[in-house]
Amino acid sequence: MKRILFSFCFLYTAIAFGQKGDYAYKPVPFTSVQLTDNFWMPRIKVNHMVTIPASFERCESTGRVKNFVMAANRSGKFCTIFPFDDTDIYKTIEGASYSLSLFPDPKLSAYLDSLIAIVGRAQEPDGYLYTARTINPDSVHPWSGKVRWEKERELSHELYNSGHLYEAAAAHYLATGKRNFLDIALKNADLVCSVFGPGKRHVAPGHEIVEMGLVKLYRITGKPEYLATAKDFIEYRGHYNGYDSTSKDEWKNGTYWQDAIPVVDQREAMGHAVRAGYLYAGVADIAALTGDQKLIVAIDSIWDNVVSKKMYVQGGAGAIGDGERYGDNYELPNETAYNETCAAIANVFWNERMFMLHGDSKYIDVLEKILYNGLISGVGLDGKSFFYTNAMQIKSDFTHPSMEAERSGWFPCSCCPTNLVRLLPSIPGYVYAQKDDKLFVNLFINSKATLKIVDNDITLEQQNNYPWNGDLNFVVDSKKPVAFSMLVRIPGWARGQAIPSDLYTFQHATQSQVLIIVNGEKIEYALENGYAVIKRKWKKGDVLQVQLPMNIDRVTANEKVTSDIGKIALQRGPIMYCAEWVDNNGKAANMFIPENTTFTAAFSPNLLSGVELIKGSVPAVQVSADGKSVQTVSQPFTAIPYYAWANRGKGEMMLWFPQKIKEVDLVAGQ
Ligand code: FUB
Ligand code: ZN
Numbered sequence: 110m111k112r113i114l115f116s117f118c119f120l121y122t123a124i125a126f127g128q129k130g131d132y133a134y135k136p137v138p139f140t141s142v143q144l145t146d147n148f149w150m151p152r153i154k155v156n157h158m159v160t161i162p163a164s165f166e167r168c169e170s171t172g173r174v175k176n177f178v179m180a181a182n183r184s185g186k187f188c189t190i191f192p193f194d195d196t197d198i199y200k201t202i203e204g205a206s207y208s209l210s211l212f213p214d215p216k217l218s219a220y221l222d223s224l225i226a227i228v229g230r231a232q233e234p235d236g237y238l239y240t241a242r243t244i245n246p247d248s249v250h251p252w253s254g255k256v257r258w259e260k261e262r263e264l265s266h267e268l269y270n271s272g273h274l275y276e277a278a279a280a281h282y283l284a285t286g287k288r289n290f291l292d293i294a295l296k297n298a299d300l301v302c303s304v305f306g307p308g309k310r311h312v313a314p315g316h317e318i319v320e321m322g323l324v325k326l327y328r329i330t331g332k333p334e335y336l337a338t339a340k341d342f343i344e345y346r347g348h349y350n351g352y353d354s355t356s357k358d359e360w361k362n363g364t365y366w367q368d369a370i371p372v373v374d375q376r377e378a379m380g381h382a383v384r385a386g387y388l389y390a391g392v393a394d395i396a397a398l399t400g401d402q403k404l405i406v407a408i409d410s411i412w413d414n415v416v417s418k419k420m421y422v423q424g425g426a427g428a429i430g431d432g433e434r435y436g437d438n439y440e441l442p443n444e445t446a447y448n449e450t451c452a453a454i455a456n457v458f459w460n461e462r463m464f465m466l467h468g469d470s471k472y473i474d475v476l477e478k479i480l481y482n483g484l485i486s487g488v489g490l491d492g493k494s495f496f497y498t499n500a501m502q503i504k505s506d507f508t509h510p511s512m513e514a515e516r517s518g519w520f521p522c523s524c525c526p527t528n529l530v531r532l533l534p535s536i537p538g539y540v541y542a543q544k545d546d547k548l549f550v551n552l553f554i555n556s557k558a559t560l561k562i563v564d565n566d567i568t569l570e571q572q573n574n575y576p577w578n579g580d581l582n583f584v585v586d587s588k589k590p591v592a593f594s595m596l597v598r599i600p601g602w603a604r605g606q607a608i609p610s611d612l613y614t615f616q617h618a619t620q621s622q623v624l625i626i627v628n629g630e631k632i633e634y635a636l637e638n639g640y641a642v643i644k645r646k647w648k649k650g651d652v653l654q655v656q657l658p659m660n661i662d663r664v665t666a667n668e669k670v671t672s673d674i675g676k677i678a679l680q681r682g683p684i685m686y687c688a689e690w691v692d693n694n695g696k697a698a699n700m701f702i703p704e705n706t707t708f709t710a711a712f713s714p715n716l717l718s719g720v721e722l723i724k725g726s727v728p729a730v731q732v733s734a735d736g737k738s739v740q741t742v743s744q745p746f747t748a749i750p751y752y753a754w755a756n757r758g759k760g761e762m763m764l765w766f767p768q769k770i771k772e773v774d775l776v777a778g779q
Contacts, residue, residue, distance in 0.1 A: 128336060129400040132465035134549065137560050139538030140210055140284070146555035148576060149536055151718065152485070152492075156533045157208045159492035164201040164530050165220070167519050173197055174227065180243040181230035190521050192241035192250045193266040193316070196273040197527045198224060203277035204530035206284040211534060218285070225281075225290045232293055236300035238274065239267050258304065261312050262349065262366070268312075268319040268342075271297055272387075275322030279329055280531070291329070298326050302334040306341050313346040313368045317384050320391030321458070324398070340395050343388075343404070347371030359432055373403040376410040378419055378435045382427025382447075383524070385435065386455025393462035405466065412463055414438070415456075416475060417610035422664060422678050423486070423685045423751050423764065424479035425499050427452040439669040443765060445512065448499035450487030450525035453479050454532050461539060464551070468544065470639025471609035473551045474601040476539070478608065480552075481576055481683045486752040488529050489516045490718050495526045496755070503762040504698045505690075506776070515759045541569075546593045549640065553581050565591040567647070576682050577712055577721045579603070579657030590648040596640035599623050602683060603657040604639075607664050616665050616677060616704070621658035628652055657682070661708045661723055666765075676765040677702055679723055681710055685751045686723050690760030692747035697761035699730045700746060704768055716749075717756055723748040730770065736778045741770075 144150045168174050172188035176195065179185030202221055209218055232238045237257065241250040253267075254260035261267050278294030281287065301319070304310055314320075320339040327335035347370040352363035363369035365380045367388050378385050389408050396404035418438040420426050425448030428436040433449055436442075457479055464472035487496045494516035503514045519526055540556060542549040546563050553575040559568050565587060572582040583595070601609055605618035625634050625641055628651060634641045643653060662680045666673035679686040679702075688697040708725040716722070727746040732739055754762050 128333070128398050130397065132397040132462070134465045134468045134542045134544045136461070136465065136538055137541035137543060137558055138283075139207060139535055141560055142537040142540050142556050142558045144211075144537050144554055144556045146571075147574070147719070149533075149554055152488075153208070153211060153534050153536065155490075155492035156204065156530060157212050157214075160488070160526070160530050160533075161201060161205050161208060161217070163493045163518075164197070164204075164527055165224075167523065168198050168201060171519075171523075174224070176240040176244065177227045177231040180240040181227060183243065183245075185244050186248065187241050187244050187250055191266075192239070192253050192264075193269055193524075195238075195240050195270050196266075197523050198228070199270075199273040199277040200527035200531045202290065203273075203280045204527070204532075204534055206277070206281040207531065207534035210284040211537075221281070222287075222289065225293070229289070229293050232296065236296035236298075238293070238297050239270055258310060258312065261315055262368075263315050266316055268301065268314040269316035271301055272314075272318030272320070272322035275326050276318070277531070279322070279325035280535070282329060294326060295330065298323060298335055298338075302338045306334075306338055311341070311345045311348075313349060313366065314342055315366055316381075317342075317367070317388040317391055321387060321394060324391070324394040327398075336395075336398060339391065340399060343372050343392055343395055346388075347374065359434065365432055365434065373407050375407050377414045377438075378411050378426075381432060381434050382452035383433065383449060383455050386426070386452055386459050390455065390458040390462050393459065393466055397462070397466055408459075408463070412459075412472075413610070416471075416608060417612050420475075420608070420612065421446060421448060421483060421501060422607075422613050422666065422673075423482035423499070423501070424456070424475070425453055425483035425501075426456055430498070439667065439671070441666075441670050442672050443501040444504075444672075446499070446501040448483060448501070450484065450496060450499060451528045453484040453487065453499070454528045457484065457532065457539075465542065468549070468638055470551075470598045471601065473598055474606075474609055474639070477552065477600065477683050478685075480536075480539075482685045482751050484529075484532070486754065487525055488533075490753065490756050494518060495520070495529070497522075497525045500762070501764050502698070503760070505696065505761050514755070514762075516755055540571075548593060548595050550583070550595065550597045562593045563591060565589065567591060576684050577659075579659040579682060581655040581657065583653040583655075585647045585651040585653070586649050587647060588649075590646045592644075592646045594642050594644040595647070595653060596637065596642050597625075597653070597655050598639060599636065599641050599655075600657065600683065601639070602662070602680065607662070607680065612667050612670070613664050613678075614667075615680075616663040618662075619658075619660060621660065623658070624654075624656040626654040626656075659710070661710060663702075663704075673765050675769065675771065676767050678765050679708070679748055681721065681723060684721070685764065686748035687751040687754050687762055687764040688746065688748045688766075689754055689757070689762050691757050692749065694729065694744055695760070696729070697763045700727050700744075700763070701730075701767040701770060702727050702746075717753040720750050720753055727766075730773065739773060 173194050241253050252264035275294045278290040282291040320342050323335045323339035346368050353361045356362045359365040367380050392404050392408050430447040460472045460476040486499050498513050500512050540552045557570050567587040570584040607613040659682050664678040690697050708723050712721050725746045728741045729744045
């Protein structure tokens with residue numbers, strides 16, 4: 110009864126305060142999907158065993174935890190570099206919470222409780238939580254402003270910290286059922302809602318994420334103010350009159366913060382790429398909950414813009430280092446590609462939400478591209494070395510010293526490692542989605558899912574060796590036969606499409622047939638928004654087989670991407686490949702790949718934790734030992750998955766290869 114009353118009140122207040130609907134397509138929660146695979150589970154385990162402890166250790170050794178202790182005591186001096194350093198603790202707690210639902214670990218659980226207690230003590234009585242001020246309000250970080258919220262539109266990150274707090278507290282509550290962290294977050298959210306809104310302060314948060322975070326709290330509590338404030342934060346963008354709209358400087362004209370024009374009028378991805386990705390994800394949430402069509406038009410256009418003009422072929426985004434931002438259309442330089450790991454993570458959040466809005470597989474195609482390539486490249490196979498930027502090529506002269514050619518343990522700004530900590534163990538939540546009697550299979554990961562469909566409990570087991578092999582098996586278990594549709598994503602790459610746009614195409618697009626077999630019999634199927642629809646009365650023991658062709662494809666870029674003219678990249682299934690010096694006679698930047706080159710693929714279980722290699726023979730330009738002549742020789746070629754580069758030391762790496770030589774640049778020798 111209490112539950113019914115709560116639901117009724119929630120519905121009533123939700124409608125009164127702006128909720129008109131929700132995502133049409135809902136993910137099957139991470140708690141219902143148990144991964145058993147050989148690709149993600151080992152990574153999630155390394156995240157649990159290595160990355161999470163290392164991350165907490167660094168939060169301790171760098172003074173991030175001490176900041177909270179000092180804030181609790183209201184004395185001391187903020188002892189780290191950035192006012193958003195608090196978020197590394199929140200993000201690691203978030204990752205640990207997801208991880209605890211996979212690997213019960215009483216010691217870790219007790220440690221989380223102890224940290225949460227410290228965070229709680231650092232919170233001011235009215236809910237304010239921001240160690241950079243609370244430690245000593247008279248001596249604040251220069252970015253923080255003398256009084257609360259004064260510099261929120263710029264760099265204080267007060268609401269950014271709150272957003273990460275909400276995301277982490279929601280995950281902790283959902284994974285563990287405990288309220289200790291959630292209560293801290295709610296107290297802070299209540300303060301935020303009392304400070305910002307109509308008739309109160311207006312601000313476009315300087316670093317988005319609070320919008321998504323508030324929506325998560327709204328979903329847990331049903332408190333309408335959380336939804337309303339998230340919506341306000343989006344509406345406040347584009348109305349600040351202190352910018353210089355004539356300036357080309359993105360910080361001065363507001364573009365850096367996605368604040369130059371109202372969100373409903375935005376059509377192109379601009380500014381800081383992580384901020385942008387978090388904004389678009391938050392906009393999708395608000396659009397879903399309020400039904401605001403103008404917001405949907407805006408993010409649909411921005412998505413088209415990113416996917417057709419601003420995304421690297423390995424799914425990275427945010428090409429420009431100065432401002433960590435999106436460049437112009439087709440501005441995708443390889444020598445200086447920035448591709449912050451956090452931007453890739455933000456775009457996973459955004460693409461998942463775009464799918465939930467529209468139910469089209471193209472969003473999951475992009476999500477998959479990011480996930481298997483430009484996102485996990487951010488963490489080394491050891492789980493404790495990271496890339497902040499994700500390079501597209503490394504040449505031996507290391508011409509651009511700002512480009513990371515080697516992974517680091519952590520960074521003074523450690524946003525990327527701790528973002529990876531939270532993303533990886535949340536992957537079970539991306540595998541399936543549902544709408545009415547439709548079950549969407551979005552990711553192909555060995556797992557056992559328990560879910561309810563048309564009021565029946567079923568379990569669905571995936572058996573495959575993805576991403577190396579395209580043979581997918583699904584086994585249904587159900588007490589009684591259930592009529593529902595299984596919609597299996599047929600990835601764009603299996604249908605001759607490199608990306609859902611004309612930004613990248615397969616040079617020799619082959620239209621291989623995707624075979625679908627039910628209980629041993631090949632079936633005909635219709636393709637709906639990129640999904641093969643298999644509608645039947647499913648019963649215990651039914652086996653669905655889907656055979657995706659695993660060709661090695663040559664990818665070419667749109668000719669407007671000047672840095673890729675005349676070049677190809679190699680893709681097999683969802684995986685993009687690169688060549689490293691270590692497998693290719695000490696160099697990688699001297700090889701080219703003529704159009705008629707043939708390749709083979711072979712699995713190498715002992716290399717780089719087990720990878721499918723692409724092998725062939727290609728011409729390589731060689732300089733004679735005396736430095737007096739140049740010749741082209743045919744040599745064996747080995748490419749590894751892009752995500753696995755830089756795990757064996759520092760040297761050349763190439764992802765795009767010329768098909769012919771145009772000219773040779775001479776570098777003087779001694
Ligand atoms: O500002 C907080 C985080 O620091 C951003 O998301 C990253 O790009 C880094 O600048
Ligand atoms: Zn980052």
